[in-house]
Amino acid sequence: MLSVLIACHDCDLLQYKIALAPGSSARCVRCSATLYRRPRHRIDYPIAWAITAVALFIIANAFPVLSLQIQGRETSTTLLGAALTMQDQGMPLVAALVLGTTVIAPALGLVAMLYVLIPLRFGRLMPGFVALTRLLQTIAPWAMIEVFVLGLLVSLVKLQHLATVIPGIGLWAFIALMLTSVAATATYDPHLIWQHIADLDTADDIV
Numbered sequence: 460m461l462s463v464l465i466a467c468h469d470c471d472l473l474q475y476k477i478a479l480a481p482g483s484s485a486r487c488v489r490c491s492a493t494l495y496r497r498p499r500h501r502i503d504y505p506i507a508w509a510i511t512a513v514a515l516f517i518i519a520n521a522f523p524v525l526s527l528q529i530q531g532r533e534t535s536t537t538l539l540g541a542a543l544t545m546q547d548q549g550m551p552l553v554a555a556l557v558l559g560t561t562v563i564a565p566a567l568g569l570v571a572m573l574y575v576l577i578p579l580r581f582g583r584l585m586p587g588f589v590a591l592t593r594l595l596q597t598i599a600p601w602a603m604i605e606v607f608v609l610g611l612l613v614s615l616v617k618l619q620h621l622a623t624v625i626p627g628i629g630l631w632a633f634i635a636l637m638l639t640s641v642a643a644t645a646t647y648d649p650h651l652i653w654q655h656i657a658d659l660d661t662a663d664d665i666v
């Protein structure tokens with residue numbers, strides 16, 4: 460038995476953590492909420508999803524998201540281009556919000572996740588490991604690619620009346636990025652990271 464207490468996130472009951480078999484989960488004795496899991500795949504899945512998300516992130520930001528055809532003229536823009544246009548039109552706050560939630564927060568999250576997980580996969584703890592693990596929890600609510608994609612789809616339908624709208628490579632990449640980011644976050648479990656460190660028997664080095 461690991462002599463570590465865990466608080467139920469639903470009812471706050473303190474319970475002792477026990478070692479689990481791979482593929483099983485522990486539930487709260489009072490309210491049956493899932494306390495923690497021990498997946499079979501360990502930390503390979505979040506690494507694979509995060510690497511895929513980084514590749515899609517680069518494609519999504521490098522290629523046009525939408526192209527508009529009005530009376531024979533075609534204009535297309537990337538997300539960065541759209542944010543710069545918003546700033547030129549006197550909406551710096553909206554531009555900053557779009558960049559922050561769609562580019563900066565997801566990029567920081569993915570880089571921090573890979574910086575923590577890849578060396579850990581090979582048995583090493585990088586400097587700033589604890590701070591970055593905390594940073595991941597802090598910036599997670601600010602990564603809102605799904606909100607951006609939803610907004611894009613709505614505006615795409617609305618713009619159909621005004622112009623011919625052609626979805627760009629960037630839009631497809633953003634949809635794929637949304638799915639892979641969700642998969643990376645869903646498979647990234649902080650309990651799993653600490654379990655992995657305990658298995659490495661190097662936990663003393665990071666305190």
Ligand SMILES: [Zn+2]
Pocket residue numbers: 467468469470471472487488489490491492
């Ligand atoms: Zn509970």
